[in-house]
Amino acid sequence: MFELTIAFLFIVFILYKLMLIVPMREVNVIERLGKFRTVLQPGFHFLVPFVDRVAYRHDTREEVLDVPPQSCISKDNTQLEVDGLVYLKVMDGKLASYGIEDYRRAAVNLAQTTMRSEIGKLTLSQTFSERDSLNESIVREIDKASDPWGIKVLRYEIKNITPSIHVIHTLEKQMEAERRKRAEITLANAEKAAMINMSEGERQEAINLSEGQKQKRINEAIGSGQEITIIAKAKSEGMDMICTALANEGGNDAMNMMLKEQFISQVGNILSESQVSVVPAEMAKLEGFFEGMEQVTHAVAKPSTATKGAR
Structure with a gap:
């Protein structure tokens, strides 16, 4: 058993x-x-x-390896601490076994050195603004170096870029100054726009007033012209009617009668409103006659008086 x-x-x-x-x-x-x-x-x-x-x-699945933080120096001599993630996949089991001892540790170390090298080519501002291009450069360099290891580096992602405390304080001051500058520029642009709008409004107001005055004068001129035309037309029609009436029998007598009535009316108005004595021409001639007679009488009386004294 x-x-x-x-x-x-x-x-x-x-x-x-x-x-x-x-x-x-x-x-x-x-x-x-x-x-x-x-x-x-x-x-x-x-x-x-x-x-x-x-x-x-x-x-054979895609692996994610954490790249520890490391100190890097940028192109403008700024110290940074950068960490990231590297994504890779085993493509050839034989090369991954015999091409290198530990492809994971080698990929992480290669990512660190490549990241230091690529950041050294950029300034501090470029490391923040050109992160995508930096990731692509790191992936390209790592994938080229890791090809003999039988692995494929799919992508690399930078997690954090941390400057030193002194650099952070400097950046904060710079950003504050930049914000103040932008605020002043915004205020200046606003004041400029307000002044432009005010001047445009005043200009438009002046244009409107001048257009109004122009239109007013045009309207007044048109009205005056129309008034003169109507008056002239009325006078013309009146003259035509007078001429027609004068051509008829008894027209001259009627005209003389109307002129006499107007003369009497005007003389009455003058006598009632004037402070000077106004008489008709015939009466003025009579007054002149009597004054002449009085002067002649005085002239005759003076020689008679002289003769009596001589006696």
């Missing part, structure tokens, strides 16, 4: 060494008597017991 148990266990052990199931996410590197034989892909495989063995197992 004991011998049967030993035999059963031995058969199970042989079968265990004979069969190999590779999971979907892995590749297995097989060595035969210490020498590389093949790379087994996911699935069921047979091995030669005590001759073949699984030397390495590699995960």
Whole structure:
């Protein structure tokens, strides 16, 4: 019974060494008597017991490795601490096993050195504004160097870029000064825009007033012209009617009567409003006659008086 148990266990052990199931996410590197034989892909495989063995197992999924913070010097001699993440994937199990001892540690160290080298080519402001191009440069350099290791660097992402405390204080002062400058520029632009708007408003107001005055004068001129035209037309029509009336029988007598009435009316107005005595021309002639007669009488009376005295 004991011998049967030993035999059963031995058969199970042989079968265990004979069969190999590779999971979907892995590749297995097989060595035969210490020498590389093949790379087994996911699935069921047979091995030669005590001759073949699984030397390495590699995960074929994308891996994320943390790159520790490190001190870097930028192009403008600013000290920075930079950390990141590197994403890679095993593409060749044989090279990943025999091309390098530990591809993960090598990828992290290579990412650190490459990152220091690339940051040294940029200024402090460029490290913040050109982060995408910096990541692409690091990926390109790491992927080129890691090609013999059988891995593929898919991308690199910088997590944090931390300047020193002194640099942070300097940047804060610079940003504050920049904000003040922008505020002053904004205020100046606002004042400029306000002055422009005010001047435009005054200009438009002056234009509107001048246009109004111009239109007023035009309207007054048109009105005066129309008034003169109407008056002239009325006078013309009146003259035509007068001429027509004078041409008829008795027209001259009617005209004389109307002129006399107007004369009497005007004389009455003058006599009522004037402070000077106004008489008709015939009466003025009579007044002159009597004054002449009085002067003649005085002239005749003076010689008579002289004669009496002589006597």
